[in-house]
Amino acid sequence: MANAERAANGRSSQGAEIGVIGGSGFYSFLEDVTEIQVDTPYGSPSDSLFLGEVAGRRVAFLPRHGRGHHLPPHRINYRANLWALRSVGVRQVLGPCAVGGLRPEYGPGTLLVPDQLVDRTKSRVQTYYDGCPLPDGTVPNVVHVALADPYCPEGRKAALAAARGRDWEPVDGGTLVVVEGPRFSTRAESRWHAAMGWSVVGMTGHPEAVLARELGLCYTTMTLVTDLDAGAETGEGVSHEEVLRVFAANVDRLRSVLFDAVEALPTGERDCLCTRALDGLDTGIRLP
Numbered sequence: 001m002a003n004a005e006r007a008a009n010g011r012s013s014q015g016a017e018i019g020v021i022g023g024s025g026f027y028s029f030l031e032d033v034t035e036i037q038v039d040t041p042y043g044s045p046s047d048s049l050f051l052g053e054v055a056g057r058r059v060a061f062l063p064r065h066g067r068g069h070h071l072p073p074h075r076i077n078y079r080a081n082l083w084a085l086r087s088v089g090v091r092q093v094l095g096p097c098a099v100g101g102l103r104p105e106y107g108p109g110t111l112l113v114p115d116q117l118v119d120r121t122k123s124r125v126q127t128y129y130d131g132c133p134l135p136d137g138t139v140p141n142v143v144h145v146a147l148a149d150p151y152c153p154e155g156r157k158a159a160l161a162a163a164r165g166r167d168w169e170p171v172d173g174g175t176l177v178v179v180e181g182p183r184f185s186t187r188a189e190s191r192w193h194a195a196m197g198w199s200v201v202g203m204t205g206h207p208e209a210v211l212a213r214e215l216g217l218c219y220t221t222m223t224l225v226t227d228l229d230a231g232a233e234t235g236e237g238v239s240h241e242e243v244l245r246v247f248a249a250n251v252d253r254l255r256s257v258l259f260d261a262v263e264a265l266p267t268g269e270r271d272c273l274c275t276r277a278l279d280g281l282d283t284g285i286r287l288p
């Protein structure tokens with residue numbers, strides 16, 4: 001049973017070092033989960049944070065779409081989500097998501113750990129450093145972070161090792177293209193994405209990755225293919241029911257891999273490119 005507790009100014013007496021952004025299926029079986037509400041300068045995150053322990057590591061779970069899945073991908077407050085996680089102490093984030101496969105060999109049940117990202121969203125705020133004043137009067141400067149390698153190399157290693165440890169051979173690398181949604185792609189769009197050499201298509205991986213980088217957080221995604229995207233199959237195209245069915249069929253083993261990945265994430269001082277994202281940049285604001 002979760003204890004509800006209000007965390008003033010995003011501070012919690014009981015923090016976490018690792019964040020997991022994903023469905024409620026990932027933490028609902030944990031014992032001693034503490035629910036806290038966190039406010040941010042950007043508004044409210046998708047839901048409360050649910051703090052628990054996995055393999056001795058403190059983890060904050062955040063349901064990306066809110067409880068009951070009421071937020072479509074384009075209405076998720078991504079800035080508040082990443083800020084809230086950082087404010088309770090999180091420095092490494094795992095953000096698993098469901099995707100469509102863009103190649104016939106990436107059928108339902110494929111686990112792919114991307115190493116590249118393409119943004120085809122249209123309406124999403126994707127920076128903290130926009131020159132707009134925060135409620136406390138501080139003003140973020142306009143700065144530009146590097147995103148050549150959008151995912152944490154250490155997090156990717158942990159995710160790949162965790163999948164192999166569960167006999168679920170993952171696809172190591174590939175490009176996740178993120179579309180605006182909430183509709184699925186047309187066949188023409190899907191064929192175009194495939195022709196560009198991209199691997200899987202989703203709706204939430206952007207701007208999560210870039211906002212994490214802007215806060216100096218390590219971010220890794222693990223994508224579960226729930227369907228062949230419209231261009232890669234010959235039937236009716238993707239349906240919401242089919243996506244939910246395949247996700248439900250895989251959620252148990254995905255949770256096992258996720259928890260093993262949590263355990264395998266580096267401990268102590270981080271030493272990866274994510275930690276150096278803000279080196280030499282004057283952001284003008286204090287990160288939580």
Ligand SMILES: [Zn+2]
Pocket residue numbers: 152153154155217218219270272273274275
């Ligand atoms: Zn990192």
